[in-house]
Amino acid sequence: MWLWCLALGAALCLDAAAAGPREGRPETLSSAAKGVYAAARPRLLQIRTLLGSTERQSSIGSGFLVSANGFAITNYHVVSQYVLEPNTYRLEYTAPDGKRGSLRLIAFDIANDLAIVQLDKAGQPFFEFEKRALSDRMSRGERLYSMGNPLDVGFTIIEGTYNGRVERSYNDRIHFSGALNPGMSGGPAVSSDNRVVGVNVAKRIGGEMMSFLVPARFAAQLLSRKHAPVALSPEAIRAEIGRQLTDWQAGLYKALGEQVLPARAFGPYQGPDSPAAWFSCWARTNAEQIPRPRAVLQSTNCNTETSLFVAGDLSTGQLRVAHSYAKSVDLNDFQFATFLSGQFQPTWFGWNRKRHTRTRCHEAFVGAQVKDAPPLRAVWCARAYRDFEGLYDVSVLAVTQDRASEALVSRLSMHGVSYDNALQLGKRFLAEIRFAQ
Amino acid sequence: MPSSAALWIEIVSRHGHLLQRHRFERDEVRIGRGYDNDLILDDPFVAPRHVRIVRGADNALLAEEVESANGLYEGDGKQRVARIALNDHNSIRIGRTYLRVRDAAHAVAPERLVKARIWAWPLMVGLAIAMVGVQLASTWLHQTTEPRMADYASAALTACLAVAVWIAMWTILSRIFSGRARFQRHLIIAVSGFLVLLVFYELAEVGAFALSQRGLTAYRYVGLWLVVGFFTLLHLRAISASHSRFKAGAVTAITVAAIGMQTVAGLQARATTDLQSYVRRLKPPEFRLAGPQSEERFFAAAQGLKKTLDRWRTEQPGEIGDYAVDDDD
Numbered sequence: 064m065w066l067w068c069l070a071l072g073a074a075l076c077l078d079a080a081a082a083g084p085r086e087g088r089p090e091t092l093s094s095a096a097k098g099v100y101a102a103a104r105p106r107l108l109q110i111r112t113l114l115g116s117t118e119r120q121s122s123i124g125s126g127f128l129v130s131a132n133g134f135a136i137t138n139y140h141v142v143s144q145y146v147l148e149p150n151t152y153r154l155e156y157t158a159p160d161g162k163r164g165s166l167r168l169i170a171f172d173i174a175n176d177l178a179i180v181q182l183d184k185a186g187q188p189f190f191e192f193e194k195r196a197l198s199d200r201m202s203r204g205e206r207l208y209s210m211g212n213p214l215d216v217g218f219t220i221i222e223g224t225y226n227g228r229v230e231r232s233y234n235d236r237i238h239f240s241g242a243l244n245p246g247m248s249g250g251p252a253v254s255s256d257n258r259v260v261g262v263n264v265a266k267r268i269g270g271e272m273m274s275f276l277v278p279a280r281f282a283a284q285l286l287s288r289k290h291a292p293v294a295l296s297p298e299a300i301r302a303e304i305g306r307q308l309t310d311w312q313a314g315l316y317k318a319l320g321e322q323v324l325p326a327r328a329f330g331p332y333q334g335p336d337s338p339a340a341w342f343s344c345w346a347r348t349n350a351e352q353i354p355r356p357r358a359v360l361q362s363t364n365c366n367t368e369t370s371l372f373v374a375g376d377l378s379t380g381q382l383r384v385a386h387s388y389a390k391s392v393d394l395n396d397f398q399f400a401t402f403l404s405g406q407f408q409p410t411w412f413g414w415n416r417k418r419h420t421r422t423r424c425h426e427a428f429v430g431a432q433v434k435d436a437p438p439l440r441a442v443w444c445a446r447a448y449r450d451f452e453g454l455y456d457v458s459v460l461a462v463t464q465d466r467a468s469e470a471l472v473s474r475l476s477m478h479g480v481s482y483d484n485a486l487q488l489g490k491r492f493l494a495e496i497r498f499a500q
Numbered sequence: 501m502p503s504s505a506a507l508w509i510e511i512v513s514r515h516g517h518l519l520q521r522h523r524f525e526r527d528e529v530r531i532g533r534g535y536d537n538d539l540i541l542d543d544p545f546v547a548p549r550h551v552r553i554v555r556g557a558d559n560a561l562l563a564e565e566v567e568s569a570n571g572l573y574e575g576d577g578k579q580r581v582a583r584i585a586l587n588d589h590n591s592i593r594i595g596r597t598y599l600r601v602r603d604a605a606h607a608v609a610p611e612r613l614v615k616a617r618i619w620a621w622p623l624m625v626g627l628a629i630a631m632v633g634v635q636l637a638s639t640w641l642h643q644t645t646e647p648r649m650a651d652y653a654s655a656a657l658t659a660c661l662a663v664a665v666w667i668a669m670w671t672i673l674s675r676i677f678s679g680r681a682r683f684q685r686h687l688i689i690a691v692s693g694f695l696v697l698l699v700f701y702e703l704a705e706v707g708a709f710a711l712s713q714r715g716l717t718a719y720r721y722v723g724l725w726l727v728v729g730f731f732t733l734l735h736l737r738a739i740s741a742s743h744s745r746f747k748a749g750a751v752t753a754i755t756v757a758a759i760g761m762q763t764v765a766g767l768q769a770r771a772t773t774d775l776q777s778y779v780r781r782l783k784p785p786e787f788r789l790a791g792p793q794s795e796e797r798f799f800a801a802a803q804g805l806k807k808t809l810d811r812w813r814t815e816q817p818g819e820i821g822d823y824a825v826d827d828d829d
Contacts, residue, residue, distance in 0.1 A: 394644060397784055401641070404780055404781050404782045423808055429793055443805070460778075
């Protein structure tokens with residue numbers, strides 16, 4: 064199972080490592096790294112979100128300067144608390160020389176987890192972007208240096224390797240083999256001549272030194288847009304997030320719409336499989352379990368690795384296609400139906416009263432209008448996002464109803480989707496549940 | 501009739517149940533707490549010489565206050581009286597003691613014929629077997645893992661114990677309030693009640709799937725409470741036939757209160773958890789009764805949910821509108 068630690072700056076991650084900065088760090092880094100850090104140092108920032116009423120930090124991350132007028136890049140998730148609740152939180156930076164100051168939000172890009180903030184002073188040195196990174200001409204194995212302030216222990220430089228784009232990800236991410244840690248989110252990863260290749264964003268929990276960067280070109284694109292000062296009314300911010308999410312899902316579902324849903328056989332049935340390379344698919348069975356299962360279950364599960372961080376308690380954008388084919392060994396019809404009920408559940412992610420409405424479902428037996436498809440029991444469940452108009456979580460659930468001792472349970476879960484896109488993919492999904500040819 | 505015919509004074513409970521019965525062969529009986537009375541009452545609210553029962557010239561019996569602070573009352577009456585004409589039905593109250601006076605001429609109800617006793621055991625055994633059978637069948641039908649004796653034994657045992665405790669409670673109540681345990685009657689009512697509950701529970705689930713009506717399981721608790729209420733009323737009536745309207749009213753009120761409480765709890769649970777409401781329990785496809793929908797209609801209905809969701813969006817979480825019961829499509 065893939066898990067992404069998006070909340071590099073989250074307070075939770077930090078509680079475990081409350082140790083203060085250490086004195087006298089031994090000089091184990093290479094002299095190249097020493098040079099890179101020396102040049103980068105005045106361009107680095109630690110970005111802290113303070114709880115306004117207590118003046119204490121509630122989350123920390125990193126950032127770096129990219130323009131003479133004091134614009135700095137960081138991750139959206141580093142500043143998300145402030146973006147969503149500007150009246151409760153405020154932003155502050157700390158430079159490596161200990162100077163502090165306040166930050167202003169200029170722009171953010173939810174899909175690429177980026178934000179631009181502006182310092183209260185101009186004229187600082189700043190980073191350039193690596194031209195080869197902007198045109199995707201980096202080579203695998205190149206040395207990269209990532210910087211930031213991990214776990215609030217002090218500014219740090221890490222050596223690692225550029226390992227190309229992450230396959231099986233709809234959102235473009237660079238695979239960086241280096242040890243990113245919480246608190247480094249938003250920091251720069253630079254080439255040996257100190258030009259920005261990517262922005263630290265996540266690491267894989269359960270992997271070793273598997274970290275991910277947002278490609279520099281997204282940061283460059285965000286920076287090149289004309290920036291009107293962001294009106295910080297919570298309603299306007301929410302509307303902007305909603306607009307970005309709506310645009311993003313429109314692209315995703317358009318890309319899906321252009322693909323055929325390949326059929327995969329399950330016993331006497333076939334179901335629609337994942338249509339694109341950016342689904343990560345896994346299969347499992349209970350056939351070899353001891354004691355011998357009384358019904359054999361074969362499940363496949365395809366997920367997109369496209370979870371967008373919106374808030375600490377809200378991620379969206381996931382898409383999942385799952386099938387479970389069950390066949391009775393010695394269960395009677397009634398027992399088999401009970402067994403099947405265990406699979407007949409939507410597979411979507413948590414519910415949050417503040418973020419989602421309640422779920423509403425429609426269920427029915429759906430007749431086979433074509434000879435080569437079995438009758439189904441189908442359930443459509445949907446809930447809306449309270450904060451973002453026109454976005455929904457939708458789950459389509461279907462179980463074949465032609466035999467009493469074997470069946471295919473098919474599930475499609477769509478998070479953060481427009482209702483029309485959900486209907487479109489849902490229709491295609493149900494229509495593709497057929498008898499195997 | 502001789503003027504000194506025998507006279508019976510009965511000490512009864514407030515509800516008329518006989519506690520003691522004393523026979524007197526005289527025309528005047530003195531009653532009080534003092535030892536110079538014919539009938540001594542140990543009620544501290546009774547005066548030493550409280551009342552006397554006399555036979556009048558026309559042979560009628562009369563109760564007369566002698567000397568008391570608390571006085572003499574008829575039955576549960578609130579009006580203090582100096583004397584009461586006694587008949588077959590009324591009772592008098594002195595202090596906290598109820599007395600009934602009858603003479604030898606008191607007419608009793610005709611002899612009841614002994615009916616051949618109904619042999620209820622086969623019925624009881626049959627019902628008990630049916631109940632345990634349904635319980636075991638339900639365990640069996642929902643068993644999807646290795647069958648284990650313990651699952652069945654504990655299901656049967658739990659059912660039997662629960663019913664036994666229930667019956668014990670009612671026989672004890674029955675013994676207290678009517679003097680007779682009426683074990684057989686309570687057993688038959690309890691076992692049939694439990695049987696109906698089990699069958700109703702399972703049928704609601706099958707029905708919900710067959711008819712594609714989630715309401716049958718969502719509101720199953722209403723039916724279950726009504727069954728419990730009905731069988732409780734039968735138990736109450738088995739104790740005694742009296743106060744039947746009061747009992748019916750009380751049972752109805754408690755049943756309605758229980759249904760109401762569970763409804764409120766359910767509505768509040770909706771605000772804090774996301775109950776994805778659909779029929780979760782599948783049954784074999786042969787049970788399908790509801791006709792199939794075309795895919796167009798299915799998706800048209802799915803489209804229709806959007807309006808509700810958009811309305812819910814604008815309501816604050818936990819608002820009363822959020823509690824609104826789903827109208828099934």
